[in-house]
Amino acid sequence: MSGKPILRVQEVSKAFGGIIALNKVSFDVHEGEILGIIGPNGSGKTTIVNCITGFIKKSSGSVEFRGKDITNKPPHKIADMGITRTFQIMRPYYSLPAYKNLVIPLFSPRAKRTGGWRGGGRLGDRNTVGIDILEEIGFERDSYVPYKTASTLPTGYLKRLEVARCLALRPEVIICDEIFSGLSMSEIASMVPLIERLQLDGITLIMIEHRLRELFRVSNRVMVLNFGEKLIEGNPQEVMADPKVREAYFGSQTVEEVMTHA
Amino acid sequence: MDKGQRRKERIDRGIKVRTEGIYALSSLRELSYLSVPRLVLIIGLLALPLVMPSIYWQRVITITCIYALLALSFDFLAHFVGLVCLGGAFFVGTGGYLAAIANTTFGLPPWMTVPLAAVVGGSLCTVLLLPCLPLRGVYFAIVSLMYPLLLARVIEALDILGGTDGIMGIDSFANRWAEQYFLIGALLLLMFGVRRLVNTDLGLVLRGIKDNDQAIRASGMSVTFYKSIAVFIASVIGCLSGASLVHIYMWSGISQFALDFSILPIAATVIGGGGTLVGPVLGCLLLVPISELLRDFGTLRIVFYALIMVAFIIFRSEGIMVYGQRKYHQFERWTEV
Numbered sequence: 001m002s003g004k005p006i007l008r009v010q011e012v013s014k015a016f017g018g019i020i021a022l023n024k025v026s027f028d029v030h031e032g033e034i035l036g037i038i039g040p041n042g043s044g045k046t047t048i049v050n051c052i053t054g055f056i057k058k059s060s061g062s063v064e065f066r067g068k069d070i071t072n073k074p075p076h077k078i079a080d081m082g083i084t085r086t087f088q089i090m091r092p093y094y095s096l097p098a099y100k101n102l103v104i105p106l107f108s109p110r111a112k113r114t115g116g117w118r119g120g121g122r123l124g125d126r127n128t129v130g131i132d133i134l135e136e137i138g139f140e141r142d143s144y145v146p147y148k149t150a151s152t153l154p155t156g157y158l159k160r161l162e163v164a165r166c167l168a169l170r171p172e173v174i175i176c177d178e179i180f181s182g183l184s185m186s187e188i189a190s191m192v193p194l195i196e197r198l199q200l201d202g203i204t205l206i207m208i209e210h211r212l213r214e215l216f217r218v219s220n221r222v223m224v225l226n227f228g229e230k231l232i233e234g235n236p237q238e239v240m241a242d243p244k245v246r247e248a249y250f251g252s253q254t255v256e257e258v259m260t261h262a
Numbered sequence: 263m264d265k266g267q268r269r270k271e272r273i274d275r276g277i278k279v280r281t282e283g284i285y286a287l288s289s290l291r292e293l294s295y296l297s298v299p300r301l302v303l304i305i306g307l308l309a310l311p312l313v314m315p316s317i318y319w320q321r322v323i324t325i326t327c328i329y330a331l332l333a334l335s336f337d338f339l340a341h342f343v344g345l346v347c348l349g350g351a352f353f354v355g356t357g358g359y360l361a362a363i364a365n366t367t368f369g370l371p372p373w374m375t376v377p378l379a380a381v382v383g384g385s386l387c388t389v390l391l392l393p394c395l396p397l398r399g400v401y402f403a404i405v406s407l408m409y410p411l412l413l414a415r416v417i418e419a420l421d422i423l424g425g426t427d428g429i430m431g432i433d434s435f436a437n438r439w440a441e442q443y444f445l446i447g448a449l450l451l452l453m454f455g456v457r458r459l460v461n462t463d464l465g466l467v468l469r470g471i472k473d474n475d476q477a478i479r480a481s482g483m484s485v486t487f488y489k490s491i492a493v494f495i496a497s498v499i500g501c502l503s504g505a506s507l508v509h510i511y512m513w514s515g516i517s518q519f520a521l522d523f524s525i526l527p528i529a530a531t532v533i534g535g536g537g538t539l540v541g542p543v544l545g546c547l548l549l550v551p552i553s554e555l556l557r558d559f560g561t562l563r564i565v566f567y568a569l570i571m572v573a574f575i576i577f578r579s580e581g582i583m584v585y586g587q588r589k590y591h592q593f594e595r596w597t598e599v
Contacts, residue, residue, distance in 0.1 A: 076478075077482075079480055079482035096469065096473070104470045108481050
């Protein structure tokens with residue numbers, strides 16, 4: 001990967017009272033890549049997502065998107081620029097049918113500007129575009145599923161709905177916060193090609209995961225966080241081989257052992 | 263069948279297709295299935311003034327409509343935007359005083375003061391409520407409850423706008439029919455209008471705010487902006503009813519900031535069924551006349567009133583309309599477990 005990074009995180013720190021959740025974390029994300037972020041529980045993975053997307057205020061440090069400073073912008077402005085996120089605890093609009101869940105992001109200024117997912121400029125009927133996106137993301141179009149109320153959907157579909165909500169904005173960057181967690185092996189297996197396809201469509205992805213096997217398979221680079229500090233950043237093979245990572249993340253086990261049990 | 267081995271099964275009627283609000287209609291009978299309840303409501307409301315026995319009861323109808331408008335605005339904010347608003351009195355007072363000033367100071371007739379007070383009052387209320395819109399939780403409820411108390415005291419203490427005497431000599435509507443049909447018309451128009459609004463894409467965004475505002479933010483939309491649109495709509499409805507009220511009483515005073523205007527719409531929403539928009543209106547159609555009927559009992563009135571409320575909350579906590587809709591749209595039958 002060469003050229004200017006699409007997203008540049010510089011020395012971002014966050015303290016909750018006396019607890020330092022992030023300590024001067026810096027990294028770059030390049031256009032079109034998939035960056036995986038891993039780390040034990042409480043290592044600051046979700047906090048870094050919240051800091052980038054503006055959902056919490058950074059104690060210090062800066063974030064740049066395409067050379068523009070977005071450090072202190074509110075979340076909706078950041079999303080409007082094309083950085084979208086999913087939530088670890090899924091946040092669909094529970095009382096609405098699945099396709100209506102997408103009408104809402106399609107109503108946003110950004111979707112109106114960009115024409116929504118493959119909209120080609122002009123947005124047609126939002127209901128239809130919503131069902132198109134759902135089909136793209138793995139909802140069976142002619143079945144009952146896209147019309148079901150979100151509160152009745154199983155976890156697998158809800159995770160997809162999270163990604164679909166991002167896609168409706170025609171994002172440049174999607175930050176996926178643990179979209180594999182809570183899914184069965186077969187559900188994950190069907191999600192992986194989806195992620196790869198998003199990358200082919202030119203979307204830059206940051207993936208936060210506990211499922212190492214799948215993450216190492218899809219990501220181009222991996223960054224490891226531990227107690228709010230960046231341990232290492234590199235391609236998946238390098239990261240797996242690093243003794244510091246083994247020490248901090250995998251304990252006494254070898255990476256291979258963890259991966260086979262994951 | 264033994265009671266332990268069977269349960270009630272609920273089945274949607276056949277014409278409901280796939281999702282909420284989409285129906286397949288193939289006959290006049292099915293068409294009337296949907297249109298008759300609406301027609302009953304419209305014709306029923308329009309006929310009300312004609313069947314009332316006396317001028318006194320006709321006046322009760324107009325007051326009912328005023329409460330119904332407030333209940334509509336409460337239900338819209340509470341169940342479609344997720345803002346619990348105790349500001350009925352705030353809206354009524356603001357709209358009322360604005361209409362009174364426009365009428366007495368500038369000499370505008372009621373057909374101009376009412377829309378003017380609604381829009382100007384709505385903007386004013388929205389601006390005053392704006393500071394608590396970015397917050398989630400009870401803050402909006404508290405602030406909207408405090409404003410009427412505050413404004414009433416300000417008017418009393420500074421002796422402005424007529425002080426405790428209020429503003430007198432306000433024009434009434436042209437006649438009692440104009441008064442009644444203006445309010446009934448406004449009620450019907452706003453009720454169906456708001457219902458249409460909540461099903462538009464903008465309405466979906468508002469409902470999205472209620473379900474979860476974080477996802478709205480993550481979709482690149484400002485929650486505060488959309489909340490303020492919703493508050494504006496609700497306060498326009500509230501101010502409209504307040505402005506009508508001063509023209510009916512031909513007087514505007516600090517009793518327009520009385521908490522009745524905040525509390526009764528909530529009670530009506532509980533009884534009528536929240537989230538239906540029609541329910542709160544039905545709730546007012548029950549509660550306000552009942553409250554008039556109980557006037558004979560003097561101070562015991564409030565006891566009966568409270569008992570009715572408690573009974574409703576215990577036995578039909580979902581509200582008349584929610585219960586009615588469910589019974590209307592679904593069959594029930596016993597099946598073996």
